[in-house]
Amino acid sequence: xxxxxxxxxxxxxxxxxxxxxxxxxxxxxxxxxxxxxxxxxxxxxxxxxxxxxxxxxxxxxxxxxxxxxxxxxxxxxxxxxxxxxxxxxxxxxxxxxxxxxxxxxxxxxxxxxxxxxxxxxxxxxxxxxxxxxxxxxxxxxxxxxxxxxxxxxxxxxxxxxxxxxxxxxxxxxxxxxxxxxxxxxxxxxxxxxxxxxxxxxxxxxxxxxxxxxxxxxxxxxxxxxxxxxxxxxxxxxxxxxxxxxxxxxxxxxxxxxxxxxxxxxxxxxxxxxxxxxxxxxxxxxxxxxxxxxxxxxxxxxxxxxxxxxxxxxxxxxxxxxxxxxxxxxxxxxxxxxxxxxxxxxxxxxxxxxxxxxxxxxxxxxxxxxxxxxxxxxxxxxxxxxxxxxxxxxxxxxxxxxxxxxxxxxxxxxxxxxxxxxxxx
Ligand SMILES: Cc1ncc(C[n+]2csc(CCOP(=O)(O)OP(=O)(O)O)c2C)c(N)n1
Ligand SMILES: [Mg+2]
Numbered sequence: 001x002x003x004x005x006x007x008x009x010x011x012x013x014x015x016x017x018x019x020x021x022x023x024x025x026x027x028x029x030x031x032x033x034x035x036x037x038x039x040x041x042x043x044x045x046x047x048x049x050x051x052x053x054x055x056x057x058x059x060x061x062x063x064x065x066x067x068x069x070x071x072x073x074x075x076x077x078x079x080x081x082x083x084x085x086x087x088x089x090x091x092x093x094x095x096x097x098x099x100x101x102x103x104x105x106x107x108x109x110x111x112x113x114x115x116x117x118x119x120x121x122x123x124x125x126x127x128x129x130x131x132x133x134x135x136x137x138x139x140x141x142x143x144x145x146x147x148x149x150x151x152x153x154x155x156x157x158x159x160x161x162x163x164x165x166x167x168x169x170x171x172x173x174x175x176x177x178x179x180x181x182x183x184x185x186x187x188x189x190x191x192x193x194x195x196x197x198x199x200x201x202x203x204x205x206x207x208x209x210x211x212x213x214x215x216x217x218x219x220x221x222x223x224x225x226x227x228x229x230x231x232x233x234x235x236x237x238x239x240x241x242x243x244x245x246x247x248x249x250x251x252x253x254x255x256x257x258x259x260x261x262x263x264x265x266x267x268x269x270x271x272x273x274x275x276x277x278x279x280x281x282x283x284x285x286x287x288x289x290x291x292x293x294x295x296x297x298x299x300x301x302x303x304x305x306x307x308x309x310x311x312x313x314x315x316x317x318x319x320x321x322x323x324x325x326x327x328x329x330x331x332x333x334x335x336x337x338x339x340x341x342x343x344x345x346x347x348x349x350x351x352x353x354x355x356x357x358x359x360x361x362x363x364x365x366x367x368x369x370x371x372x373x374x375x376x377x378x379x380x381x382x383x384x385x386x387x388x389x390x391x392x393x394x395x396x397x398x399x400x401x402x403x404x405x406x407x408x409x410x411x412x413x414x415x416x417x418x419x420x421x422x423x424x
Contacts, residue, residue: 083298095357095366100161103381121182144193161381164185166389223301231275254319256275286316294359295359300319357371
């Protein structure tokens with residue numbers, strides 16, 4: 001089933017009333033004390049199961065997107081506290097980071113298709129603004145963790161192209177010594193905890209990061225990314241419950257790209273309108289925003305992260321985004337479950353890099369010539385990373401037995417007592 005953009009006229013039933021909700025607004029159901037949540041005597045009784053009305057076929061697509069070309073957002077996110085004081089150099093830096101990710105992955109795709117690179121390759125093309133926006137908000141004590149579509153987050157937090165590309169080639173110089181591959185980029189020194197292949201497996205790990213931050217009284221928060229498919233994993237619900245119960249400083253960012261492998265959102269979610277709304281069931285605040293627009297992303301995520309740090313409260317932020325390629329490059333059905341026109345529409349109207357470039361041109365922060373120079377540099381860096389990766393040595397045979405147990409590799413007191421992280 002192809003994913004369609006929800007046009008304003010079609011989306012009244014399924015979309016939230018306001019496409020852009022201020023992040024601090026409290027969902028009404030959460031504002032109620034729990035005791036009032038039970039229906040009053042004489043209130044509407046639930047129908048017996050057999051009389052439950054037949055489930056209507058969804059009349060409108062459930063995508064959270066709005067047609068931005070026709071309904072320009074009234075909110076000027078460039079004026080939000082998280083954006084207003086940005087210096088031109090910072091804004092240009094975000095453009096550079098997004099272009100670096102795009103060019104890195106395009107090189108990877110080329111060599112994967114030639115069979116020179118193996119393993120999996122889940123491309124982040126189209127979603128770059130989310131990772132770059134997040135990294136730009138990290139305060140040096142925040143920790144982030146994501147799933148297997150992890151190249152963008154890795155480069156955005158400052159991992160080098162060489163170590164990342166070498167990892168894709170399976171070489172010993174790779175960030176995970178060539179033993180992790182595309183799904184397992186990892187750099188705790190940069191507050192980046194990977195890179196995980198089990199769908200939603202990173203959500204309890206992220207919660208652990210948040211717990212440690214709170215326990216150690218660190219002025220930071222955890223940000224755990226998950227996809228629209230991962231939301232349906234039971235463990236995510238368990239996480240929301242615990243996060244609320246213990247007031248943990250975590251922001252769950254749902255990168256809603258409309259598909260989990262070949263399954264569209266309409267076919268995987270019973271909840272209309274937004275996935276983040278499920279957080280209400282756990283008394284966790286939630287919001288939605290467009291991920292294509294860096295200002296909007298930063299305004300919403302910035303507020304969520306600040307709240308997590310200051311009040312030690314969890315939050316779910318659903319971000320609409322889109323991936324241009326199949327689930328992975330080896331996705332044999334990549335062209336079967338969505339129309340080419342849909343992909344083209346996102347590329348032409350919703351590309352986060354083009355949007356940011358246009359924004360900066362409009363603001364006169366950057367010139368076309370500067371953009372081209374930055375892009376050329378990104379291309380050259382990615383090409384050099386390929387050369388580095390190909391020229392690098394394979395991991396040694398003996399290294400297969402290394403890095404299996406943390407205690408063996410880290411013969412420190414902390415390693416032996418189980419106090420692995422945050423104490424070394
Ligand atoms: C527990 C588990 N079940 C199934 C899979 C197979 N699988 C890998 S990715 C994926 C889809 C996840 O989609 P989504 O969460 O939307 O993330 P996206 O790929 O769109 O970034 C599935 C079902 C898995 N890796 N782990
Ligand atoms: Mg998805």
